[in-house]
Amino acid sequence: MNLYHDAEHAGNGVIRHVATAITIIVFFSVFSALTLTPKAALAQSYSFSSVQVEGNARVDAATIVSYAGIARGETVSAARLNDAYRSIVESGLFESVELQPRGGTLVIKVVEYPTINVIAFEGNRRIKDDDLAGIVQSQSRRVYSPSVAEADAASITAAYEQSGRLAATVTPKIIRRSDNRVDLVFEIVEGKVVEIERISFVGNRNFSDSRLRRALGTKQAGLLRALISRDTFVADRIEFDKQVLRDFYMSRGFVDFEVLSVTPELTRSRDAYLVTFTIREGQRFSFGKITTVSDLPEIDPAEYQDAVRIRTGSVYTPTTIEGAVTRLERLALRQGLNFIRVEPRITRNDRTLELDVEFAVVRGERLFVERIDIEGNSTTLDRVIRRQFRTVEGDPFNPREIRQAADRIRALGFFSSTDVSAREGTAPDQMIVDVDVEEQPTGSVSVGLSYSAASGAGATLGFSESNFLGRGQLLSASISTGVDDVSSQLVFAEPAFLGRDLTFAFAAYYTETDDQDSESYDTRNISVSPSFEFPLSESTRLQLRYTVGESTIDNYTGTSNLIRTETNTTDPGPPVVVYGNGSGKSSLSYSKLGYTFSFDTEDRALNPNNRYMLSLSQDYAGLGGDMEFIETAFKAIAQTAVMNEDLRLRAEFEAGALAMLGGQDSRVAERYFLNGKIRGFEGNGLGPRDLATGDALGGNTYAVLRLDTRFPLGLPEEYGIEGGFFADFGSVWDLDNPLGNDDGFYLRAVLGFAIYWDTPLGPLRFNFTDAVQRESYDKEQTFDLTLSTEF
Structure with missing residues (x-):
């Protein structure tokens, strides 16, 4: 039993040892498989005595080998081969790439892109x-x-x-x-155009949706406008519209205005957008107390206070502040003070809704303009851009002047984009001004159509180039034809003559009329006129001009005694003129010297409705030629908008007087007829008239007052239809030799209603008039339609 037990125990031990050995062998086999084999693989390396390229037809083999970056005899790993493969692929020259090691040769197979x-x-x-x-x-x-x-x-x-x-x-x-x-x-x-079906506003209390839509660059499309043009949704334009709204409200005193969100939504049919502007208007602020202070001994605050020109209680606008700062800094320059800066310090009073402004005149940093670098102008000459700066190299650096120069460059209209910035120069006190522009087309060829009930249909062909030869000069030419007239003109203008703010212009005009059907005579006028124009202040300008020309009356076929006397018509024979000294001529030359003084204050910053303009012109003829006279003209315009700018008001007054000298009498060709100046009458339809023949005689003096209103009619704004009431008052009178005709002052008064339609073809105006006060011989016209367009 013991022997058997011992044998059994020994057998079991052998079995255990064999099992343990097998386990160890299996463990090391698995371990080797998991660890030794990959290391051996990763450790594999190659050495190539040659590199062979196959499949290349256009790309040189040496170029491909350079992309691989593997030298002959160099020892490389598999990872290095993979990098070479990627390098060749990323060259972008091949559709497929394959690397094949063949002993000591590396074969690179490629398929080139076509x-x-x-x-x-x-x-x-x-x-x-x-x-x-x-x-x-x-x-x-x-x-x-x-x-x-x-x-x-x-x-x-x-x-x-x-x-x-x-x-x-x-x-x-x-x-x-x-x-x-x-x-x-x-x-x-291409797909269909995605239009803007509706533009709406949330949060506007002071201005209607239609008024705000007029300010935006984005427009909504309507039923009628879609027949010819479409207003499309452009996402990039939304940011511009947001800035336009900010400027619109800020220029009207809403200093807290915000655009909270703009939500464009596609309609269910996905063919149009609904754009909603959510805004917060805030309160309208006015100017409160205006003061000027300075700690500088050379500054007199009282003198600078007089130059501010801001009225307490007027609506606050940033442009008013900017204008006052500019005037104060220019005053300092005129006094020979450099590096003077004006800081507007605004104190807000929420109780009275006023902004108190304190203009602090302080000493600024001593910075100088090192140079002005201009880029992007391939056509426009550098000097055209440089003259928009009031400073040159070496002058004190003024950030505000640089911003204003950028505005003047943009106002030229020569560039699609303008970027003006300043950076530090070669020294801490030197500044470099960088001007980067992108040019745009400045020339145009136009074909125009026009129609009015008075003059019928007409056509115009014109050419205009506002940046002629890149010099900033204007060159334009046009020719217009009508039923009974033809006119042409050529104009050239240099806005910076002799490098100064002085405009030199040359104009030539030719006009010819054939009035046999209505007035029984023909006229022809040709003239040339060089002129100089320059500013006298921020809002005033003066033009000096000289004009030489010739005026002709031909082919009088009527029977008016006065006109026959002026033309000395005899049958048979050509018409002649007996003029002053009795010399008979059908053509009279004139040579005159004149001036025009104008004052114009127009808010072009998003509110062109507010405008006040005055103009006074005089011409003296007598420096030569056949005629001697003094002609005077005066014009005044005022326009504004009320009722949150939904109702626009405009008033115009103009008058003129022709005073003949040297005993001469005026002719029918030089007198006034008020065509287009008073609505509700036919051409040559009012004023002194030969009572026997009905011929219009015109007058030496006239005065006209025109009052206009314009307002929405409640139609969708995108239709471009508005209405307005108007009233005209005026008269033309006075003849040097009436020959029995009544040439007295008789007031005419016209009331009317107008429909304005801004169509894609051009602006249409329908006038319905009633001459409530007129003379029996006047020729009334109760309806008038005008159309003017260019394309």
């Missing part, structure tokens, strides 16, 4: 091929790249989105040709 044969666009109607070709980066005779083609498709899609076609899709496709060439075709599905 060359673009032609680039074509299919399905595009709204954007021309030439415009699309300027958008894409792919080019003919260059290597085709799928990634570049996809980027080009995205750029074309973005161009369509800018025109409101948000559903446009662009798919790049290639057509294989021989010799590894392809035609790259962009298949375009």
